[in-house]
Amino acid sequence: DAGITQSPRHKVTETGTPVTLRCHQTENHRYMYWYRQDPGHGLRLIHYSYGVKDTDKGEVSDGYSVSRSKTEDFLLTLESATSSQTSVYFCATTGGGPGNEQFFGPGTRLTVL
Amino acid sequence: AQKITQTQPGMFVQEKEAVTLDCTYDTSDQSYGLFWYKQPSSGEMIFLIYQGSYDEQNATEGRYSLNFQKARKSANLVISASQLGDSAMYFCAMREVGTGGFKTIFGAGTRLFVKA
Numbered sequence: 001d002a003g004i005t006q007s008p009r010h011k012v013t014e015t016g017t018p019v020t021l022r023c024h025q026t027e028n029h030r031y032m033y034w035y036r037q038d039p040g041h042g043l044r045l046i047h048y049s050y051g052v053k054d055t056d057k058g059e060v061s062d063g064y065s066v067s068r069s070k071t072e073d074f075l076l077t078l079e080s081a082t083s084s085q086t087s088v089y090f091c092a093t094t095g096g097g098p099g100n101e102q103f104f105g106p107g108t109r110l111t112v113l
Numbered sequence: 114a115q116k117i118t119q120t121q122p123g124m125f126v127q128e129k130e131a132v133t134l135d136c137t138y139d140t141s142d143q144s145y146g147l148f149w150y151k152q153p154s155s156g157e158m159i160f161l162i163y164q165g166s167y168d169e170q171n172a173t174e175g176r177y178s179l180n181f182q183k184a185r186k187s188a189n190l191v192i193s194a195s196q197l198g199d200s201a202m203y204f205c206a207m208r209e210v211g212t213g214g215f216k217t218i219f220g221a222g223t224r225l226f227v228k229a
Contacts, residue, residue, distance in 0.1 A: 031215060042119075042204055042221040050214030058216065090158065094215070099146050099165055102206075102217060104158035 003027055004105040006091050012111045019078040021108050023091030031094045032074040033102065034058075034066060036087040043090065049074055081112040115140045117205050117220035125226045126195045133180070134190040134223045136205030142166075145209040147188040148217070149179065152202040161203075164188060192225075200227045 003026035013019050023032060031050055035043040035058075045058030047066040055066050063085060065077045078085055091105040116139040126132035138147065149161040164172045164179045172179045180189040192199055202224050208217040 033217065035219070040122075040221060043206075043219040045216060045218055048214075048216050054214075056214075056216070059218065088156075092158075092217075094217075099163055101148055101160040101163060102150075102158075103160075107156055 004091060004093060004103055006089075006105040006108050008108060009106065010109045012113065013081055014113050015082055016080050019081050019110065019112075021076045021089055021091075021110070023074045023076070023105055025072050025074075025091075025093045027093065027095070027103070028071060029093035029095050029103075030071075032068065033092040033094075034064075034074065034076045035090045035092065036060065036085075037090060037107075038087050046076065046089075078110075081110075083112050086110060086112045115142075115207060115209055115218055117207050117218055119205055119220035119223050121223045122221075123224045123226065125228060126192075126199075127228050128197060129194055131191060131193045132195055132225065134192070134203050134205075134225065136188045136190065136220060138186050138188060138205075138207050140186075140207065140209050142209045145207055147179065147181070148206040148208065149177070149188075149190045150204045150206060150219075151199075152204065152222075153198075154201070158204075162190070195227045197227050197229060200225060 033048040034046040092102040
């Protein structure tokens with residue numbers, strides 16, 4: 001295991017509130033990713049990071065921002081949560097290179113009421 | 114734009130039989146990687162197999178093999194001798210070079226049901 005933890009594991013919040021999800025890894029992996037998983041859509045990439053302070057958008061980045069101030073931590077922020085952001089969020093890491101598989105965290109179940 | 118397509122939302126297979134899960138991809142890159150992951154009902158993502166775009170031989174890992182047809186842009190997963198524990202969601206994924214480095218995208222998944 002790559003030693004990836006996510007916090008919180010479950011969260012219920014109200015529409016309009018800001019929410020921050022944390023991903024922590026102990027493997028010193030360069031790349032980190034945030035995905036959301038919804039029925040019928042599989043995993044969709046929100047943002048990814050290719051180094052400290054280096055991030056890029058994925059396919060569903062609207063309404064989300066990320067930050068990476070340390071190699072081991074990758075934060076996902078919902079600036080103003082909406083019900084459409086109710087989902088399961090997965091963090092993943094990889095050491096880099098086209099052949100390196102991703103290691104996933106356990107996921108965070110977020111419900112926006 | 115890069116894309117992964119899994120056209121089978123659900124599939125049934127009899128225990129001990131082989132099953133093929135389809136995956137097609139679209140990319141303009143010459144160098145890319147293809148992956149399959151398994152997600153059981155417990156929710157964790159488990160890496161199964163990898164195929165590089167320059168690999169000439171199909172990848173195999175135990176009962177899993179990847180039928181790679183580069184010209185057709187397909188990367189089907191073959192599971193031989195299905196077991197009840199193979200019942201899960203299966204995701205095909207592709208890694209290619211994004212603006213800032215490697216990024217991986219996933220298909221919508223195929224749910225496999227293994228019947229006793």
